[in-house]
Amino acid sequence: MKELEFLATCGMFEKVDAESKTKPDGTLALTVSFLESTWPSADRIRCINVGLMAQSKPIEMDLDMTNKEKMEYYRSQEKDYRRRIDKARPCLLPLSVHREILQMLKDHGKVSARFLQKIRDRVQKWYHDEGYACAQVVNFGYLNTREVVCEVVERDITQLVVQFQDKLGNVVEGNTQLPVVKRELPKQVRLNWV
Template sequence: MVSLRPGGIYTKAQLQKELETLATCGMFEKVDMEGKTNPDETLGLTISFTESTWQQADRFRCINVGLMAQSKPIEMDPDMTDKEKLEYYKSQEKDYKRRIERSRPCLLPMQVHREVLQMLRDQGKVSARLLQKIRDRVQRWYHDERYACAQVVNFGNLNTKEVVCEVVEGDITQLVIQFQDKLGNVVEGNTQLPVVRRELPRQLRQGNVFNIEAGKQALRNVNSLGKFNSKRGPRSHPKGKTWCFFSRKT
């Protein structure tokens, strides 16, 4: 998570920003940065931290939150009484249960679920390092299966016995087909849109998750029509759209 690199040149403000980023990421209870000037006038930095830990969990769930607003953790006041802390935990759990009910199941197969459950059993208490391992394993499956836009964005309420992994899978909310001239300007195409649409795999339709292999298949299908000088797409858009660009033949 540290962006500083040996040999780099950094200002005091940049070092302070790095420390603040680490301290507020939710993975560490305490982070310190100590600098020492070396004989060659370079600076040696030591970053020490106390890793955050939570209670042991025995359940794992993966949910797709791509079309939902991302949840933001609420800071707990360290001066809370025991009664206030209990109410805080109950409120968090209630809010998160509502969020889970509104979410959709993710594509992650049971095999990966079982692997993550084994990680939880082997580890004991949930730690920041364990969450990092879970995130890497989940994202690796998506990227291996060519779901190029998928990423883990958050872990749910960690004060429960269940670890909930929130994933933005890359839902397609709209398919846009555009024709362009040689300069890249959007123009009216000579080919009817239904002719192009019928060559696009079903996996690229609205409501599915964007998959790069389906995009490549679409490109091969459209190439076989022989109606375009060049093609780019389909490719994903940050707002969940899938764009297909075609240069018309003149």
């Protein structure tokens, strides 16, 4: 039931239904049917790094709100989101992958939950191929506009500790000088060197 509730409230499906039938052998057959959400076609994509940003806490909408209060609530949410993405840093994603995703948007037409998964998979594949094993797409925003915002947590490096280890994994004093170690690190990591 929790899984069904999650599917129904995640925003990717218009409708989620479950039907169960008891089989003659006493087991239960469960059929889950759904109607996938779709949004207008988009012609722009923006990938942002939200890794070090504080997560915004959604304000609960009161069910007794008037239409005017609901509109104000939605405007407030939109303003907060726009401020959030304007503060975000751009992703490391290269222009070639960005162009590839733009072409996917042009070729596909309407944006659907399944199509967003394809975009997510492509973005995450690039990160994983480049050695960023922990990077992941966490959200898509602006789905009702011509621009799709892909929010990525790149798992920023905030501290770097250099340790030398022997073959058994014990920490030992190393012979290599730290400038040599620094020289061999990727550029993005060197920028965080203290």
